[in-house]
Amino acid sequence: MGRQGTSRHGCAYYYKGQSVESGLYVVATPIGNLGDISARALEVLAAVDLIAAEDTRHSAQLLQHYAIDNTVLAYHEHSDQRAAQRVMQCLAEGGAVALVSDAGTPLISDPGYRLVREAQDLGYRVIPLPGPCAAVAALSVSGLPTDRFMFEGFLPNKSGTRSNRLRELQQREETLIFYEAPHRIEDCLADLVAVFGADREALLAREITKTFETVRRAPLGELLAFVQGDSNQQRGEIVLVVAGLRQRSSEVDxxxxxxxxxxxxxxxxxxxxxxxxxxxxxxxxxxxxxxxxxxxx
CATH class of the missing domain: 1.10.10 (Arc Repressor Mutant, subunit A)
Structure with missing residues (x-):
């Protein structure tokens, strides 16, 4: 693994020492607060031969913060096959590659599964490095049941299609988790109220771990009014956690x-x-x- 030191700014930094075992490392990175990364993740990012990043500029901020100097390759949903080929070539030569997303755990609402699948099909090791995930972080503070939950990612952009999907989910009993873009949050909440009812309980988690974090649990109708009344709530990264359909009784009154x-x-x-x-x-x-x-x- 890479060894740790301390920079003149008092920030921990990592540099290459003993190499890591060959394989594709799926590395979770912070969703906001850079202090949320694990020591193991930093060691792997410093020690691998190549980092495949969804956004190289975004990942550069994390690497610079911890003074990690390593080769970074852009790998995202619009990448051509050459990016994947370079990763596979590195693995074929006995090297190690780290896969990171913009923020959080790779493969949660991003296309990295194709790279993981190809590496597995070719017989290379794929090693998970767990860490931050916005969906799980929001669920953990939702005050809603966590024994069963369903991650839906982003709902459709258009209201009609979104409402149709919500009607398909209306009778689900597990807790539901959605990601939503800031410019659609008001419309999305309005559709949730129309389909699920204003009294269905939910959580709005915005800018998790960042300076202007919002964590608010309330009925959907109240959350809609809250967002409509505060334009700041229509900015940043947003997670909605919605209660599943709760049966009042197993008997008919x-x-x-x-x-x-x-x-x-x-x-x-x-x-x-x-x-x-x-x-x-x-x-x-x-x-x-x-x-x-x-x-x-």
Whole structure:
């Protein structure tokens, strides 16, 4: 591994010493605060033969901060095959390559999986170096259930397509995690309110670990008003964590049962169950099964 020293500015720096084992190292880097990088990540970044970075200018800031002088290659979704070939050539010669993204853990909402897959298919080692991830960081402070969650990444840009996708997710019971661009956050929250309802609980996490960090949990309707009332909340990197559909009970309460049976007198059972599910928050299957077990007289 690379050895550590201290610069005249008091900042730790790393330089090449003992080489690392050959392979592709998937290295998580800070999402804001540069102090969040691990000692192991710094040692690997200093010791590898090549760093494949999503944005070389962005990665240069991190490397300069820690006085790491190493070869950096641009590798991103628009790179041609020559970039991947250079990485594979390095691995073929017994070298080591570090893969880093703009921020956080590579392959989370970026195209690096193609490089990982190619390296694995050719028989090279792929080694994860865990660390910061905006989705997991937001989830950890959301106050929402973490035993089951679903990462959706970025929703579609257009409102109609976005709303269609949200309707597909409306009945999901696990906690949902979205990334969103600052110029779309208001429209996205408005669509979430329209589809999930203003009372569905959610968390807005903005600029995590940075100077103007925002972490706010509230019903979706309140979050929308908060963003609309403060233009600063429409800037920076944003994560939305939204509560899954919570079942109030595994049983159908008497009032809901009466409504369900009354609708079923004039509508097909599945249609009646779907309407009551939307109104009550109970699962459509639970309501339909109740109808089958308790047909109206």
């Amino acid at each position: 008497p009032e809901t049962a009466r409504l369900l049976q009354r609708l079923a007198q004039d509508l097909p059972g599945k249609k009646a169950a779907a309407i009551v599910a939307e109104l009550s928050g109970l699962r459509k299957k639970l309501l339909y099964d109740y109808l089958l077990a308790h047909p109206s007289s």
